[in-house]
Amino acid sequence: MLIHLDEDLVFPGNAVRETGAIIKSDGTPAEMVEIEGTRGHLDGVLNIAQAGDGIRAFQEAE
Structure with a gap:
């Protein structure tokens, strides 16, 4: 699970979404x-x- 907000300067939303897509890709x-x-x-x-x-x-899904 990736929890984020776009205003985060440490983990910007676009980077988190990209990471999520990479994880899901396999x-x-x-x-x-x-x-x-x-x-x-x-x-x-x-x-x-x-x-x-x-x-x-x-x-619960785990």
Whole structure:
């Protein structure tokens, strides 16, 4: 599972989407969840609850 937001300067959204596509290209399951925020990379901590449903679904699929 890849959790990202476009405003992240550490892991920019376009790079995360490209990485997800590469992972999926060989049939490996990969899910991507985009969160929103205004604090860049820090939103991955502060706004992780936005990804809660996606995280639960990913865990259940395992």
